[in-house]
Amino acid sequence: MNCSCEKCHIQEIFFKSINSNELDSFCGARTEKIIPVGTTFIKQGDKIRSFKYLKEGLIKLHRIDGVGNRQIISFGTPMDFVSIHNIFAEDTYSYSVTALETSTVCIFSIDIIKRLIKTNGKFAENLISTKSRASNRILSNSLDLISKSMYGKVASVILFFHEKIYFTMGFDLPISRKEIAEYTGLSIETVIRVISEFRRDGLIRVYGKRIEIIDKDGLISIYKHS
């Protein structure tokens, strides 16, 4: 198994810092895994034994918070998830990761990564940079939710999947209303009601999980002003 993967976004980021010598031992130790929809492949509390990144697919990060509530932390594409958030900070994961779409995950020995950081400055720099951008994005989204009303929160979820994941006006939401509730901190009923209200106001069309954005500017305005 080698690293010549067409679809690997991470490749460009990480591998440009690795010379052919290192690349050999690096890629030789790689394992690739297909994760079916709904599978939780990292569990909160598990010991961190490997370094994982998302090669393809869509995942959610979630946790049980300090007082026992289920909470979704963020949604991520290959650009968003590499499991270094905790590698050097803790020895167990502080969150779980579940596939929302069939996903491909690449797995490396954690020792190889640690060794690379110590011996390859360029790699360390790229890793810090990638990790910083990812956690800045997650934090920024989390902070955005704190100061918004139920309308702004639900609008931000719909706009997120439109602008960051699917890029089309019509798409199937990869999450349930309950998961939107777990992400926004709203109750399920409130999420459903706000979606219904958006539908009645002609902002979106809704058929179960399918969402079609009719008035994107209207949604953006709600996102900005509430």
Add this chain to the structure above:
Amino acid sequence: MNCSCEKCHIQEIFFKSINSNELDSFCGARTEKIIPVGTTFIKQGDKIRSFKYLKEGLIKLHRIDGVGNRQIISFGTPMDFVSIHNIFAEDTYSYSVTALETSTVCIFSIDIIKRLIKTNGKFAENLISTKSRASNRILSNSLDLISKSMYGKVASVILFFHEKIYFTMGFDLPISRKEIAEYTGLSIETVIRVISEFRRDGLIRVYGKRIEIIDKDGLISIYKHS
């Protein structure tokens, strides 16, 4: 100017990875600055020209969010703030930093830090570790706020300053009600009302900025269950 600072918490973390050779060039380039209360010494949008860490004091991270609202991101002691959140991710700061108490900040050339990361693997590892822990804490606090009611939010602020900053039952809040509002996403009036209610319920005593915790278990219970 050298690095033999008694009060430097960072020293222990960073410097144990630096040999005496590197230490000389490192410490020779160090600048120390006293920051008076209320001074904003890092401004959102400013170009990142140096590497800063908090040697002593208390600061707040804050930002203008994507739609123009003032928002406090977190409060930090020396263990919480090193300005690497963005160093490799962006070339400008995405937040401002203001001193809540008279603080001491150490400043290094950013080039020295970048060079150290590239040439000293142990330093890179420690830096990643420190940064990870700091951003995990900030994210975790932010996530906590999303799913809490006004009572839980205000209780968490009071408990934060008690348990993480002052360690005593009585202390002067280093922030205004308005700043609590900017941190929690509540309105100022709501913050004031909740504090008054806590006072009337015998959980705390309040004299302006001074808070005295009477019923810590009660506060914790509110924090956990709302």
Add this chain to the structure above:
DNA sequence: GTAAATATATGACATATATCATAAAGCAGA
């Protein structure tokens, strides 16, 4: 020291949001 600005406080009221109840629709398994 005084005026102006800001911070704290509270009431009255409107709006936002949660909770409880109920029902229909979709979905998984026997």
Add this chain to the structure above:
DNA sequence: TCTGCTTTATGATATATGTCATATATTTAC
């Protein structure tokens, strides 16, 4: 196909939270 389980949906109602008005206390500027 039937049965049970989960999801989506909506109404009725209670509670949480924001807004506006106003007053006092405190801080800041001169």
